[in-house]
Amino acid sequence: MRKTMLIAGASGVCGQAALEHFTTVGDWDVIAVSRRRPDVAPGTWRHMAVDLLDEAACRAAFADPHQVTHVVYAALFEKPGLAAGWRERDQMDANLAMMRNLMEPLRVAATGLRHVSLLQGTKAYGAHIHPIALPAKERWPRDDHENFYWLHEDYIRQVSAGAAWTWTIFRPQIIFGSATGVAMNLTPVLGAYAAICREEGLDFVYPGGAAYIREAVDARLLARAFAWAAEAPAAQGETFNLTNGDVFVWQDLWPGLTRMFGLNPGAPRGFRLAEFLAEKADVWERVVQEHGLRPIALPDLLGQSHIYADICFAYGPTPRQNLLVSTVKIRQAGFADCIDTEDMLREGFEDLARRHILPPLP
Numbered sequence: 361m362r363k364t365m366l367i368a369g370a371s372g373v374c375g376q377a378a379l380e381h382f383t384t385v386g387d388w389d390v391i392a393v394s395r396r397r398p399d400v401a402p403g404t405w406r407h408m409a410v411d412l413l414d415e416a417a418c419r420a421a422f423a424d425p426h427q428v429t430h431v432v433y434a435a436l437f438e439k440p441g442l443a444a445g446w447r448e449r450d451q452m453d454a455n456l457a458m459m460r461n462l463m464e465p466l467r468v469a470a471t472g473l474r475h476v477s478l479l480q481g482t483k484a485y486g487a488h489i490h491p492i493a494l495p496a497k498e499r500w501p502r503d504d505h506e507n508f509y510w511l512h513e514d515y516i517r518q519v520s521a522g523a524a525w526t527w528t529i530f531r532p533q534i535i536f537g538s539a540t541g542v543a544m545n546l547t548p549v550l551g552a553y554a555a556i557c558r559e560e561g562l563d564f565v566y567p568g569g570a571a572y573i574r575e576a577v578d579a580r581l582l583a584r585a586f587a588w589a590a591e592a593p594a595a596q597g598e599t600f601n602l603t604n605g606d607v608f609v610w611q612d613l614w615p616g617l618t619r620m621f622g623l624n625p626g627a628p629r630g631f632r633l634a635e636f637l638a639e640k641a642d643v644w645e646r647v648v649q650e651h652g653l654r655p656i657a658l659p660d661l662l663g664q665s666h667i668y669a670d671i672c673f674a675y676g677p678t679p680r681q682n683l684l685v686s687t688v689k690i691r692q693a694g695f696a697d698c699i700d701t702e703d704m705l706r707e708g709f710e711d712l713a714r715r716h717i718l719p720p721l722p
C-alpha cells in the first residue's frame with residue numbers, strides 16, 4: 361500500500377535529508393513543502409512552493425483533498441543572529457503560526473492522515489538558558505521556560521486528541537547535513553573555512569573557546585528515525601532524544617578534520633569565525649572558479665550557519681557546559697541506528713564535493 365509523506369521545511373538540513381531518504385526507500389510518494397526548491401535531484405517527488413507564514417496561501421495549497429498519510433514537520437523560523445531570537449515571543453508565535461497554517465487545512469483534507477513527526481532539541485531542557493543535569497532524559501518534567509517547542513507540542517497534542525493519527529517528537533543534538541543556505545548546519549561552514557584556508561595558505565586553526573563534550577546527529581540518521589517512527593507502534597505519542605551514538609570534543613576532533621582537508625592545524629586561537637568568513641567572499645569566488653564549483657556565493661552557501669558555528673564552538677564570554685542526552689529510550693523502543701561522528705563529517709564533505717559545492721577532499 362503506497363503512502364504519501366509531506367515534508368515541511370524540505371529545503372532545510374533535516375527536511376532535505378528526509379526528502380532524499382523517502383524518495384529512495386519503500387512505497388512512498390513524497391511532497392516537499394518549502395519556499396525555495398530543495399537541492400535534490402528530480403525524481404518521484406513534487407515540490408509545493410509555499411510560505412508557511414502566509415495563512416491564505418496555506419489554505420489554498422492544503423485545503424483541497426490530499427492523500428497525505430504522514431508528515432515530517434521540519435520547518436523553522438529564525439531571526440537574523442539566531443540566539444537573540446530564541447527567547448523572544450514573536451519568534452515563538454511565528455513558529456506556531458507556521459505549524460497551524462499547515463496542519464489546520466491539512467488535518468481536515470487529509471482524511472487518511474496517520475502520523476506526524478516534529479522536532480525539538482536540547483533547548484527543550486533549557487540548555488540555552490541554564491546548566492542542565494546530565495544526561496538529559498525525556499521523562500523529566502517540562503523545563504519551565506517559554507519555547508516554541510512547547511507551543512508546537514501543546515498544539516499537536518490538542519488537535520490529535522481523539523483523531524485517527526498520532527505523533528512522535530525528536531530531540532536531536534547538533535545536526536549535520538548537506539543542505540546549504542540554512543540557519544544551522546556546520547558541514548558547509550567547515551568545508552568553506554577549510555577551502556579558504558587552503559586557498560590563502562593559512563593554518564586550519566580551531567577558532568573556538570574552552571573544551572566541552574558534545575554529541576552530533578547525522579541528518580541522514582534523523583531521516584531514518586522519521587521512517588521508523590512513521591510505522592513503529594512503540595514510537596507513537598512518544599518523545600525521543602537522538603544522537604549519532606558517540607560523543608566528541610571539538611579540540612579532539614580537530615586533528616582528524618585537519619587531516620581530512622590536508623591542512624596544517626596551527627595553534628588553537630579563539631576568533632569569531634562568522635566575521636572571518638564574512639570577509640572572504642572574494643576568496644571563495646576564486647575557490648569556485650579554480651575548482652569548477654557551482655556558482656553559489658558565500659553568503660548563499662552559509663545562510664546563518666557561520667553564526668551558529670561560533671555558538672557551537674563556544675566562542676565568546678558566554679558560559680558553556682558539557683551537553684549530553686540519554687538515548688536509552690529510543691534504543692529500547694527499537695531504533696538503534698548509529699554512525700561515527702568523524703565518518704559522518706567525511707561523508708558530508710564528500711557529498712558536497714560530489715555535488716560540486718565544495719572542493720574535493722585531497
